[in-house]
Amino acid sequence: GQNIDQPTEMTATEGAIVQINCTYQTSGFNGLFWYQQHAGEAPTFLSYNVLDGLEEKGRFSSFLSRSKGYSYLLLKELQMKDSASYLCAVRIDTGFQKLVFGTGTRLLVSP
Amino acid sequence: DAMVIQNPRYQVTQFGKPVTLSCSQTLNHNVMYWYQQKSSQAPKLLFHYYDKDFNNEADTPDNFQSRRPNTSFCFLDIRSPGLGDAAMYLCATSRGGTSGLAGEQFFGPGTRLTVL
Numbered sequence: 753g754q755n756i757d758q759p760t761e762m763t764a765t766e767g768a769i770v771q772i773n774c775t776y777q778t779s780g781f782n783g784l785f786w787y788q789q790h791a792g793e794a795p796t797f798l799s800y801n802v803l804d805g806l807e808e809k810g811r812f813s814s815f816l817s818r819s820k821g822y823s824y825l826l827l828k829e830l831q832m833k834d835s836a837s838y839l840c841a842v843r844i845d846t847g848f849q850k851l852v853f854g855t856g857t858r859l860l861v862s863p
Numbered sequence: 864d865a866m867v868i869q870n871p872r873y874q875v876t877q878f879g880k881p882v883t884l885s886c887s888q889t890l891n892h893n894v895m896y897w898y899q900q901k902s903s904q905a906p907k908l909l910f911h912y913y914d915k916d917f918n919n920e921a922d923t924p925d926n927f928q929s930r931r932p933n934t935s936f937c938f939l940d941i942r943s944p945g946l947g948d949a950a951m952y953l954c955a956t957s958r959g960g961t962s963g964l965a966g967e968q969f970f971g972p973g974t975r976l977t978v979l
Contacts, residue, residue, distance in 0.1 A: 756905075785967065785968075792951075792973075792975070793972060793973070794953055794970035794971055794972050794973050795906070795953070795970050796970070797967055797968075797969070800967065839905065839906075849894075849957065849959070850908065850911075851908070851968060853905035853906050853907075854905055855903070855904055855905045856903075856905060858903075
């Protein structure tokens, strides 16, 4: 089966740095996506990793280690608007490109 | 702006009364997906279309059907909604292909279904 684990909830303060971890056990790995989802809204794309290493995109960075089945999303200079759920999704190759989502990490940023 | 549109945003139906949710896209993507997302849970893939080819997930109940009359539109039909079908239904699209960001999925705003 496919298994993706993320912490359920995290809290942080405005201006701080937070790291959201994701571990996965899947077959046919072909990339890992991070999505942001505000309450009641659709997920929006944040980042994509397919090779080991760090991808930086403004305040957000994402890291992947395929040998460890591990990724993290790093958010710097946190803002109140960053309060949202962060979904880790693994793309698996089952004959077509399917995303398997984790349950998401709810991040609460306080003043 | 190219986008994924879902109508309605909120849908209320009665137990057992058929309901149809719609999704349209201006991205000209090959693949369209329907997900069900319940509160505090991961989006769960119900099925997808790659062009006209329909692919059902093994655990999607028969109560859920889909139609894709053309590239731009895709419909989710729930034949006899039960209380357990109350959820957010997300439509997504992607370009297809097997590498790079080809699999990146673009989501619509979702339709929140309430079953009374």
